[in-house]
Amino acid sequence: MSRRIAIVTALATLGLVLVALTFIPPHATAQSGPLASGWVRVNYAHDWVGVNYNSSHTFWITVTDSGDSVKATAAVSTTSNGGWGDAGFDTSQGNYWSPQQPNIETGDRVYFQSDDGYTNVITVGVISGKVNAATDAVSGTVTAAWFSQTLNVECRPWGGPSTAPIKNSTAAPDGSTSYSCQWNPGTEWDILPDQDVAVMYVEPDDDRVINVFRPRLGTGQL
Numbered sequence: 001m002s003r004r005i006a007i008v009t010a011l012a013t014l015g016l017v018l019v020a021l022t023f024i025p026p027h028a029t030a031q032s033g034p035l036a037s038g039w040v041r042v043n044y045a046h047d048w049v050g051v052n053y054n055s056s057h058t059f060w061i062t063v064t065d066s067g068d069s070v071k072a073t074a075a076v077s078t079t080s081n082g083g084w085g086d087a088g089f090d091t092s093q094g095n096y097w098s099p100q101q102p103n104i105e106t107g108d109r110v111y112f113q114s115d116d117g118y119t120n121v122i123t124v125g126v127i128s129g130k131v132n133a134a135t136d137a138v139s140g141t142v143t144a145a146w147f148s149q150t151l152n153v154e155c156r157p158w159g160g161p162s163t164a165p166i167k168n169s170t171a172a173p174d175g176s177t178s179y180s181c182q183w184n185p186g187t188e189w190d191i192l193p194d195q196d197v198a199v200m201y202v203e204p205d206d207d208r209v210i211n212v213f214r215p216r217l218g219t220g221q222l
Contacts (some may be wrong), residue, residue: 039205040112041084042122043092043198044104045212050090051076051112052083058115059089061096066107072097120207125173127211129199133191137182138213140171142201147173152202155181159195159214164188171201191215 038053051059061074074096082089091097104110104124112120125144132138138155150170157164165188167181179199183189191197193215200210 038118038120039207040110040120040122041200041208041210042104042110042124043210043212044106044108044124045198045210046092047101047104048090048092049104049110049112050083050088050092051078052086052088053078053114053118055080055082055087057118060113061091062111063102063104064109064111065105066109068109071108072100072102074098122203122207122209125201125209127199127201127209129197129211129213131191131197131213131215133193133215135182136185136189136191137180138197138199139178139180140199140213141175141178142171142173143175144173144201144209147203149173149204150177153179153181154198154200154202154208155179156198156200157183157189157195158198158212160189160191173201 038051041050043049049061053059055078057078059076059078061076063071063073065071074091076089076091076096078088080087082093106124106126108124110122110124112118123144123146125142127140127142129138129140142151142153144151151173153169153171155167155169157166160183164183167183169179169181171177171179183191196212196214198210198212200208202208
């Protein structure tokens with residue numbers, strides 16, 4: 001059934017947040033507005049969010065818990081090089097949150113709205129993972145059961161050299177089949193215990209939910 005949940009609309013004046021009510025499914029992931037190719041990302045390992053979108057636009061962001069209680073809000077402007085290889089922003093690049101940076105957890109929802117009418121909402125699913133430094137691989141499952149189709153998964157070598165490639169895999173949204181990514185230690189990346197591996201599932205509209213893993217010292221695995 002649909003539920004009534006709060007979505008932040010345009011900040012009017014004096015820094016006040018105007019909250020509107022709308023009806024969306026309890027695990028919705030949907031976008032609308034003038035730029036259908038805009039896409040967003042939520043990193044619940046490091047508690048930041050980001051957008052790839054045309055520059056010189058203001059976005060209002062609201063993070064709620066699974067019970068729809070507001071955890072934090074932010075207002076951020078897109079810049080020409082603030083996104084991933086394009087215009088946009090990441091909240092990791094500054095202190096934007098009020099009252100403070102939220103602890104983004106699985107089950108939370110993140111709402112995005114721009115000054116030109118673009119809206120999007122992400123429900124944060126679960127990404128499990130184990131990094132095996134001995135085999136230079138990461139594997140795990142995705143739990144985001146509001147999707148029915150197999151999800152693409154990207155494994156990004158955030159702790160690796162700039163030449164290390166992104167690896168691609170797939171996973172069932174109900175956790176029934178796993179993703180697996182592996183690098184060649186001689187030609188791509190020899191994973192060390194203090195290096196991050198970012199794993200993200202890609203929603204059908206290209207939005208991403210991200211978790212980050214690294215091997216444990218002395219074990220070769222996370």
